[in-house]
Amino acid sequence: MNSLLLLIPAALSLGLVGLVAFLWALRSGQFDDLDGAAQRILFDDVDRPDKKGD
Amino acid sequence: MSIAAQALAASGAVAPAASACAHCGAVLAADRERFCCAGCAAAYGIVCDLGLDRFYRSRTAQDGALRPDPEAEAIDYAAYVTGDAAGHSTLHLMVEGINCAACVWLIESVLAREPDVIEGRINVATRRLVVRWEGPAWDARRHVRRLAALGFRLIPFDPRRLAAAEQGAEREILRSMAVAGFAAGNVMLLSVSVWAGHGEMGPATRDLMHWVSALIALPAIAYAGRPFFRSALEALRAGRTNMDVPISIGVLLAAGMSLFETVTSGATAYFDSAVTLLFFLLAGRYLDVRARGRARAAAENLLTLAAKSVTVLDPDGGMRAVPAQAVMAGATVLVAAGERFGVDGRIIDGRSDVDTSLVTGESVPAVAGPGSSVFAGMVNLTAPVRMTVTATGEGTLLAEIVRLMEAASRGRGRFVALADRVARAYAPAVHALAALTFLGWYGIIGASAHDALLTAIAVLIITCPCALGLAVPVVQVVASGRLLRNGILLKSATALERLAGVDTVVFDKTGTLTVGRPELCADQARSAEDQCLAASIAASSRHPLARALHRACPDTAPLAGVAEHPGRGLSLADGSDEIRLGSRAFCGIAAEAASDGGPELWLGRPGRPPVRFEFTDALRRDAAEIVQALRARGLDVRLLSGDRTPVVADIARQAGIDLWQGECTPARKAAELAALRAQGRHVFMVGDGLNDAPALDAADVSASPATAADVCQTTADIVFQGDRLAPVREVLDVARRSRRLVSQNLVLALSYNLAAVPLAILGYVTPLVAAVAMSSSSVIVIGNALRLARPGRGA
Numbered sequence: 001m002n003s004l005l006l007l008i009p010a011a012l013s014l015g016l017v018g019l020v021a022f023l024w025a026l027r028s029g030q031f032d033d034l035d036g037a038a039q040r041i042l043f044d045d046v047d048r049p050d051k052k053g054d
Numbered sequence: 055m056s057i058a059a060q061a062l063a064a065s066g067a068v069a070p071a072a073s074a075c076a077h078c079g080a081v082l083a084a085d086r087e088r089f090c091c092a093g094c095a096a097a098y099g100i101v102c103d104l105g106l107d108r109f110y111r112s113r114t115a116q117d118g119a120l121r122p123d124p125e126a127e128a129i130d131y132a133a134y135v136t137g138d139a140a141g142h143s144t145l146h147l148m149v150e151g152i153n154c155a156a157c158v159w160l161i162e163s164v165l166a167r168e169p170d171v172i173e174g175r176i177n178v179a180t181r182r183l184v185v186r187w188e189g190p191a192w193d194a195r196r197h198v199r200r201l202a203a204l205g206f207r208l209i210p211f212d213p214r215r216l217a218a219a220e221q222g223a224e225r226e227i228l229r230s231m232a233v234a235g236f237a238a239g240n241v242m243l244l245s246v247s248v249w250a251g252h253g254e255m256g257p258a259t260r261d262l263m264h265w266v267s268a269l270i271a272l273p274a275i276a277y278a279g280r281p282f283f284r285s286a287l288e289a290l291r292a293g294r295t296n297m298d299v300p301i302s303i304g305v306l307l308a309a310g311m312s313l314f315e316t317v318t319s320g321a322t323a324y325f326d327s328a329v330t331l332l333f334f335l336l337a338g339r340y341l342d343v344r345a346r347g348r349a350r351a352a353a354e355n356l357l358t359l360a361a362k363s364v365t366v367l368d369p370d371g372g373m374r375a376v377p378a379q380a381v382m383a384g385a386t387v388l389v390a391a392g393e394r395f396g397v398d399g400r401i402i403d404g405r406s407d408v409d410t411s412l413v414t415g416e417s418v419p420a421v422a423g424p425g426s427s428v429f430a431g432m433v434n435l436t437a438p439v440r441m442t443v444t445a446t447g448e449g450t451l452l453a454e455i456v457r458l459m460e461a462a463s464r465g466r467g468r469f470v471a472l473a474d475r476v477a478r479a480y481a482p483a484v485h486a487l488a489a490l491t492f493l494g495w496y497g498i499i500g501a502s503a504h505d506a507l508l509t510a511i512a513v514l515i516i517t518c519p520c521a522l523g524l525a526v527p528v529v530q531v532v533a534s535g536r537l538l539r540n541g542i543l544l545k546s547a548t549a550l551e552r553l554a555g556v557d558t559v560v561f562d563k564t565g566t567l568t569v570g571r572p573e574l575c576a577d578q579a580r581s582a583e584d585q586c587l588a589a590s591i592a593a594s595s596r597h598p599l600a601r602a603l604h605r606a607c608p609d610t611a612p613l614a615g616v617a618e619h620p621g622r623g624l625s626l627a628d629g630s631d632e633i634r635l636g637s638r639a640f641c642g643i644a645a646e647a648a649s650d651g652g653p654e655l656w657l658g659r660p661g662r663p664p665v666r667f668e669f670t671d672a673l674r675r676d677a678a679e680i681v682q683a684l685r686a687r688g689l690d691v692r693l694l695s696g697d698r699t700p701v702v703a704d705i706a707r708q709a710g711i712d713l714w715q716g717e718c719t720p721a722r723k724a725a726e727l728a729a730l731r732a733q734g735r736h737v738f739m740v741g742d743g744l745n746d747a748p749a750l751d752a753a754d755v756s757a758s759p760a761t762a763a764d765v766c767q768t769t770a771d772i773v774f775q776g777d778r779l780a781p782v783r784e785v786l787d788v789a790r791r792s793r794r795l796v797s798q799n800l801v802l803a804l805s806y807n808l809a810a811v812p813l814a815i816l817g818y819v820t821p822l823v824a825a826v827a828m829s830s831s832s833v834i835v836i837g838n839a840l841r842l843a844r845p846g847r848g849a
Contacts, residue, residue, distance in 0.1 A: 004259070008266055012240060019236040026228055036178035039155035 076110065077101075078121040078205060091608055093122035097204045106163050113156035120151055120205035131198050134210035135191035142172060145194050147183045149176065150207040161201060168197065183208070224343045230278040231336040237274030238326070238333040241267045242825070245326040249822050257319060264316040264323045271325040275309050278332050281339060297477035297519055300484050304518035305332060311511050322508070327515050327824045334832045335523045342527035364396035365389070367440065385443045389434045392596050397443050401426045404439035405620040407597055408432050418653045419598060421621030435596050437620040472551055473526040476800060477519070484517045491815050505817075513814040515824050521803035521831040526796055528839035533792045536843055541760075541775035542785050549771035551796075552755040553789035555736045559684055559782070560727065560753070562741035563695035563705055565761060567677050569777060570742070572598055572653055572669035574606040584665045586610050588657045591624050591635045599655050599669055600624070600635075623655070631660040671701075677709045680779040685710075687786065690735075694718050694726055696745045723749035740782055757782060788842070795842055799835045806831040 025031065073082055077094035089095040097120075101107055135143045152158060158176050165174030165185060170193065173186040185197055198208050244263045248255065255263075279302070286298040305328050312323040366376045367386045381387065381397050389395055391406065407419040410432050419435055422428060428441060488510045495506035534544045544550065561567050586607055592600035593612035604610065617625050623636010634641045634657070641658030657665040684691050693714035695702045702716035718726065727749050730737050739746070739753035742761065750756035750769045758770035774781035810827050813819050819827075 004262070008244075011243060012270070015236050015240050019232055022232045023229060026225060026232070031228065033177040033179050036158065036176065039158060039178060042155060043159045 075121075080121060091121065093203075093205070094120075097122050100164075100200075100203060101160070104164060104167050106160060109156050109160045112159070113154050120157075122203055122205040131194035131210050132191040135194050137191060142186055142188055143191050143193065144184065144186045145197070145210060147185065147198070148209045149181050149183050149201075150209070151205055152176070152178075152181055157206075160204070161206065164200060164204065165197065168200070171197065224340070227281060227336060227340045227343055230281060231333065231340055233274050234278035234329060234333040234336055237270050237278070238329045241271050241326045241329050245323075245821065245825070248323075260321070261316070261319050264312075264325075267323060267325040268313055268316050271329050272309060272313065274329055275305060275332060278329075278336060279305055282332075282335065295478065295481045296474060297481070297523060300477075300481045300514070300517070300519060301331075301335060301523065303485070304328075304514045307511050308515050311508065322821055324511075324515055324821050324824065327821060327828065330825060331515075331518055331520050331828060334520050334828070338524040338527045341531040344531065381443055383443050387441050387443055388438065389441060390438050391434060391436055393434055395428050395430055395432045395434060395441075398427070398429045399441035399443045401428060401439050401441045404437055406437040406439050407435040407621055409435055409598060423621065435598065436618055472796060472800075473522070476522065480519060480522070484514065487517070487811065487815075488513045494815075495817070509815070509817045512817070512819040512824065513811065516810045516814040516819055516827060517807050518828070519803070520828050521806060521835045522800065524832055524835050525799035525803050525839075528836050529792050529795045529799065529842060532839050532842045533788050537785060537788055540781060540784055542781045543773045543775075544771070545773065546755075546771040549755055550789045550792050552736075552771070553738060553786060554793035556689070556738040556754060556786075558690040558692065558730055558735045559738045559740065560692045560694055560730070560749070561709075561711070562739075562743060562746045562749075563693060563697055563702055564671060565742040566740055566746075566759060567693065567705060567709055567779070568671040568673055570671065570761065572602045573672045574602050575668040575670050577666075577668065580665055580667070584657060585667075587633075588635055588655070588665070588667060591616055591626055591633065591657075592655075594618070595624055599653055599667075602669055603655065603667060628659075634658040671705075673705065673708055674777060674779050676778050676780055680783050681709050681711055683783050684786070689738075689786075694723050694749070696720075696723075696743070718745075720745040720748050724752040727752040738786075757785065791842060795839055799838055802838060803831060803835055806834075 030037070074080065075082055075086075075090040075094050076088045077098040078090060080090050082088075082090055089098065101109055131145060135145045137143050149161065152161075155178075158178055161176060161183065162174055165171045168187070170189050171185065171187045173184065174197075176183045185194075187193060187197065201208055244267045248260055248263050251259070282298045282301050282305070285296065286302040289296045289299060308324040308328040308331075312325050312328070315321070315323050364376055364381055365373055365388045366381060367373055367388050373388065386402070387397065387399060395408075401422055401424055403424060405421070405423040408422045408426075408428055409419045410429075422439070427444070428434075491513045492506050492510035495501040495509050496503055501509075530550065533550055537544060546552075564570055585603075589604050589607035590610040590613045592603040593610060594616045595601070595618055613626060615627055617627075619625065619636065619640065622640040623634055625635075626633045635655060638654070638656055641656040641664055643656055643658070643664050653669040655667040655669070657667070681691050690713070691711050693702065693706050693709070693711045695705075695714070695716050696718050697716060699716035702714055706712075706714035715726070723746065727737055727739060731752075731754065737753045737755075739750050739756045740758070741747075741750055741756070742759050746758075747769050750758065755772070756770045757772035757774060760773055760775040772785055774785070806827065810819070810823075813823070
């Protein structure tokens with residue numbers, strides 16, 4: 001019975017971590033172009049000349 | 055789609071199959087070796103010079119779409135560039151011509167090689183490209199030219215014009231779904247332990263589980279249920295009922311009753327059912343919104359095509375680019391050769407040929423001089439003209455057509471989607487059933503009010519239309535995804551449902567059944583030498599007939615010294631004589647020479663008999679086959695055109711259409727469709743011209759090719775890409791198959807309820823039974839819908 005007091009909060013907080021991660025990903029626009037993400041993984045990195053960062 | 059890293063790593067250009075163009079992949083004519091045109095050869099050179107030639111090995115689609123268009127319209131890109139304080143410029147573009155992932159890679163790589171480009175990124179789903187670079191706005195032209203030279207067509211747009219509100223709705227549903235999913239998983243974890251410990255778990259532990267479940271589920275329901283509660287409230291306020299009403303009532307009652315049970319230390323709590331239900335429904339709602347979002351993005355891309363600027367001449371002689379909608383009546387506008395008229399007006403200076411096909415359906419250009427009226431949508435072909443903008447308000451042709459369209463759509467009436475019709479009958483039935491259950495247990499059998507209420511709520515939970523909420527959207531998402539892959543955009547959510555019931559198909563001629571541009575007819579009597587001479591003269595003109603002539607002999611270089619006489623033809627000084635290429639009168643040919651009234655050019659040389667070049671607006675390659683296929687499906691196929699009767703008769707004969715009419719005005723077309731509908735027919739209209747727009751609106755459902763006038767693409771329910779008519783057949787087949795699947799899904803969902811409701815009424819539905827029944831019915835409905843995605847079925 002005592003183990004439940006530990007395990008239920010543990011399960012919930014793990015779930016919350018996942019939820020927060022998803023909401024963060026959503027907010028940062030990672031779900032805006034699902035098709036593109038699926039295809040970009042197949043490209044080699046474009047070799048870019050030296051540039052100043054964004 | 056698979057790009058092996060191995061293949062990518064290999065270097066050196068490899069020529070593709072000998073019969074296809076090395077750049078665009080189009081089938082080569084017998085006399086060509088590697089490239090179909092000079093543009094493709096240049097593009098291939100650019101790609102190889104940049105070391106990006108692996109593009110040609112990794113791409114998966116080659117259909118000739120990537121052929122650079124030397125006549126691409128010049129747009130003032132700088133007007134669409136936004137700058138920031140750091141000296142960076144940003145341009146948003148819509149890209150046409152992306153076939154596969156390799157195209158995305160190529161565009162991004164080409165931009166990355168430009169030293170000043172900071173970011174060049176494509177959103178594959180919406181086909182939109184964002185380019186950011188260091189430097190002034192006019193660098194835009196250089197970047198755009200680079201991509202245009204590779205065969206991609208780029209159209210600038212203003213992102214602020216695109217609605218952001220709908221995107222917000224999509225995100226809200228996704229957030230709600232995440233919360234509901236989190237809650238469903240955790241509550242289910244606790245519920246399973248309650249079910250598993252049935253009989254052994256002490257009441258204190260069970261109550262703890264229920265309390266924890268309540269703490270997770272109640273906030274989650276309050277948050278994730280908002281889309282449904284809002285829609286249900288709106289419907290109830292308007293005195294209607296929709297699918298969201300039984301959903302909201304079911305979820306709220308289940309949560310309320312479970313809370314009551316928890317507080318009173320009861321044995322049964324339905325928190326898991328309530329949250330899982332919300333999760334599944336949100337999944338369905340998300341699919342629905344996403345499918346609509348794609349359709350909307352497509353429509354927005356089309357709308358941005360209208361975002362063109364016109365060149366206004368100020369009284370002091372200055373020139374400035376002004377968006378077409380901001381031009382005042384009375385202003386003087388300069389229209390360059392090859393440019394589309396952005397506004398209605400009257401020509402004050404200059405003579406030119408005007409392509410009126412989008413407005414009138416006429417395939418031969420008209421001659422325009424001072425005093426001629428021109429309308430937005432026409433193309434100025436041969437010489438620059440100045441024009442005065444006439445009334446911009448209600449007097450314009452466009453406004454007239456818009457009025458006709460409004461009148462036509464009022465006649466269409468409101469189409470009620472199948473799911474809504476089911477919901478209208480379903481919600482009252484379910485609520486009556488729950489009420490009867492309560493009365494039966496309480497009044498007749500004599501159970502306690504508490505037990506009778508529990509049973510009645512169990513009925514509501516089990517009948518909550520989870521599978522019904524998924525039955526239609528899942529099929530629509532699968533269908534629109536399948537169509538999108540074939541270049542068909544569904545703009546309206548109910549288009550497929552309306553399409554499944556059509557029995558009459560009406561085609562327009564120019565640009566719909568035909569390609570919409572003239573092609574040179576073969577003629578044995580003509581020598582190749584004459585044709586080459588004519589083509590080399592024609593090469594310097596933008597007149598569609600001259601372009602067709604040059605297309606027939608693409609290798610001929612333009613001759614120097616060709617003078618253009620707008621409305622008449624071209625001339626070339628040849629010593630003291632003059633070679634003329636142009637109209638019958640221009641070349642001095644007597645009127646009695648044979649003619650069928652079709653478009654023609656004459657080549658006149660001193661001392662030699664004139665040579666005639668005849669042109670025809672050819673049928674789309676598969677037009678006759680598609681007409682045949684539509685008839686085989688029991689559809690009545692008709693042709694309504696604004697062009698001259700003999701031309702229409704000829705095209706109708708070639709396409710195998712018996713019922714046709716020529717010389718139809720826009721109003722006549724719309725009236726014709728209204729008459730067909732008055733006979734009880736369901737009409738599918740396919741058209742592309744401005745003159746078709748009212749008819750497209752008057753039909754039950756309508757389609758336009760992607761080359762159509764902007765206003766048509768905005769009006770049509772379906773827009774298809776490519777130079778074939780096959781999408782018309784494909785979309786009809788998918789629509790009919792979708793309707794079958796939707797009906798099957800509705801029957802499946804309803805039969806599930808029919809099987810489960812008696813159990814619920816008898817009081818046998820425990821929380822476990824409810825959870826299993828709901829989840830499995832949803833999964834079965836989704837599985838059935840996915841059958842549509844299987845290739846080879848329903849096509």
